[in-house]
Amino acid sequence: MDPKQMELLRRIMETQFITVELNLFLDTHPSEERALQDFRAASRELHNLIATYEAAYGPLLNFGLGEPGMAPCWQWINDPWPWEINWRGKC
Amino acid sequence: MWVYQKMLQYPAGVKACNPKLAKSIITQYGGPDGELAASLRYLTQRYTMPIPQAKAALTDIGTEELAHMEIVATLVYNLVKDASIEDIKRAGLDGYYADHDKALYFVNGDGVPWTAAYIQSKGDPITDITEDMAAEEKARSTYEYLLQLSDDPEVDRTLRFLWQREIVHFQRFGEVLDLLHEHYSHKHVFEMKGYDPAALKKKDDDSGRIITP
Ligand SMILES: [Fe+2]
Numbered sequence: 215m216d217p218k219q220m221e222l223l224r225r226i227m228e229t230q231f232i233t234v235e236l237n238l239f240l241d242t243h244p245s246e247e248r249a250l251q252d253f254r255a256a257s258r259e260l261h262n263l264i265a266t267y268e269a270a271y272g273p274l275l276n277f278g279l280g281e282p283g284m285a286p287c288w289q290w291i292n293d294p295w296p297w298e299i300n301w302r303g304k305c
Numbered sequence: 306m307w308v309y310q311k312m313l314q315y316p317a318g319v320k321a322c323n324p325k326l327a328k329s330i331i332t333q334y335g336g337p338d339g340e341l342a343a344s345l346r347y348l349t350q351r352y353t354m355p356i357p358q359a360k361a362a363l364t365d366i367g368t369e370e371l372a373h374m375e376i377v378a379t380l381v382y383n384l385v386k387d388a389s390i391e392d393i394k395r396a397g398l399d400g401y402y403a404d405h406d407k408a409l410y411f412v413n414g415d416g417v418p419w420t421a422a423y424i425q426s427k428g429d430p431i432t433d434i435t436e437d438m439a440a441e442e443k444a445r446s447t448y449e450y451l452l453q454l455s456d457d458p459e460v461d462r463t464l465r466f467l468w469q470r471e472i473v474h475f476q477r478f479g480e481v482l483d484l485l486h487e488h489y490s491h492k493h494v495f496e497m498k499g500y501d502p503a504a505l506k507k508k509d510d511d512s513g514r515i516i517t518p
Binding site: 223224226227230231234235237238239241242243244273274275276277279290295296297299300301302303304 | 308309310311312313314315316317318319320358361362365366369375378379382383459473474477480481484
């Protein structure tokens with residue numbers, strides 16, 4: 215995977231970690247206004263990053279939730295799959 | 306409905322081929338306190354939860370555990386991918402190899418297959434969430450033992466991430482347990498003239514818990 219693609223993917227994973235963590239926190243603290251604001255901001259950032267990634271490299275999500283892209287072929291099947299990327303030394 | 310995201314939750318990497326380490330780590334794939342057990346336990350317990358916070362927490366944590374299952378599989382896959390038959394034999398993975406080659410299968414470190422008997426779904430929300438808290442602690446301990454066994458600093462980084470998640474999940478389930486206690490302490494029991502106390506020992510309809518006045 216080219217380094218630019220890998221770096222963008224790493225940023226998406228990082229940003230989604232923030233939304234996962236805030237999501238779980240909000241599940242048991244649904245009226246924490248500050249956490250909700252942080253969640254909204256992180257979620258917007260995540261959507262922007264995913265849109266940028268998908269436009270360049272194809273869909274990250276299946277079943278129509280990802281951007282199919284303008285390529286004339288079905289990009290979803292493209293390698294590498296997540297377990298085929300070795301993140302050694304990338305963090 | 307679930308949707309797949311074509312990425313790991315955490316950037317798992319391995320330094321070198323290490324089937325011996327894979328043999329230990331696979332217990333978090335299909336062992337008694339592993340990620341499959343965690344995920345299926347939470348996802349099947351959520352249906353009978355009486356409060357929205359509990360339904361949400363079990364759905365979301367159960368989903369995150371599926372992502373952890375994928376991270377553990379990625380570690381095992383990459384630790385054995387380039388192993389020779391000699392490496393496999395030296396690591397004591399020959400029995401596993403005979404049954405599965407290098408494919409991923411749900412077993413513990415000694416090859417014992419996963420069983421639904423590892424998990425419970427009791428119907429009593431307090432009982433279920435208490436089990437979930439214990440499950441998170443058991444998984445945390447397992448990651449600590451795996452960190453002692455690991456000789457790969459890249460793998461350690463991922464094991465530490467998974468270890469931290471167990472602590473966060475334990476915390477969230479603790480909050481769910483408090484919310485459940487609060488929910489039950491607010492239940493109203495109406496007295497009627499000439500009531501029979503035994504008649505009040507009835508099933509509370511939205512939760513199935515017995516209320517004793
Ligand atoms: Fe967990």
